[in-house]
Amino acid sequence: MNLNRLRPEIRNVIRWLPRIPWASPGLLPLSRLVYNIGARTQLGQGIKTSREYTDGLEMLVYAPKEKRAKGAILWIFGGGHLAGKPAHLNAIASKAVHEIGVEVIVPKYRLAPKHPFPADIDDCFKAWNWLTANAEKRGIHLDKLAIAGNSAGAGIAAALAQRILDHGGIQPQAQCLFYPMMDDRVAADRSLDKINHFIWNNKANYFAWDTYLGAYKPGSDNLPEYAAAARRENLAGLAAAWIGQCELDLFANEYSIYARRLEEAGVACEVCRVEGVPHAFELLIPKSKVAIEFEASAMAFLKNALD
16 A cells, blocks of 8 residues: 555554564464554553453453443454453543543453454453443443444444344443454455555455354355344444544445445444544554544544433
8 A cells, every 4th residue: 555645644653663464374473462562552540440250251440530430331452353452442441431431341352263253242242241230239320331342343342232232131322433343255355455455454354354253264155143243234223333434444445334334224323534544543643633533533422322
């Protein structure tokens, strides 16, 4: 991809950013290590963290030190289903706690290839059930719950919203999806390999989906339900959505289509599209005006949904 397509404030960052060799299976431990180091973010002031456990699942909980939260967001970290950890969300979780006055619960879900689908969504569904079962005890109102995620975590969040809808019971008021990885059929289009997108290209995407889906191949006709959120035919009844979109992202088309389909199904969907930026750009230039405005759009949506 041509560097000149990037916004000036991010161009030099991308120019010198090393490529993580995701598409090389033998280098997965190295790729995971490099990603986990690079994805670190700072915990905000005035935030306390704790850990909760349910049926073998660990969850990292962010909460305000000074007052009790009345709402909660189940937030799912990214990493292509292959890497990542709850603490990577330190910065955005801190922002949500401060600005919305909620708790943020981040499940430490299992990762591929050791744990392919449906391990991660099973873990996140378990976390949702723990949250709703313990909400009253924690002073959290059941009509002030949301689901959020970044990248692969946003894809899981979208699929989780679908699973919760089908299961019935307590529903989220909103789903907040930062550049979701949600359609395996994009990975199956190998013509996209030639474009070599910034940050996350289709060679990495194919390896990630192929690894995550286990016995299934990207683009297969018989993919299990909830394995790829964009595959769902009926989107009616889902929670209102915010989708953060990056113009130069490999996923740009897949989540743009999903946003349109949500609206066609009668689901309110707010889109925040940023031109001239790649996947996860706000993590690379967090203090830039465009990154601050991007996250502010998500915070405003969540605050409005949970207020």
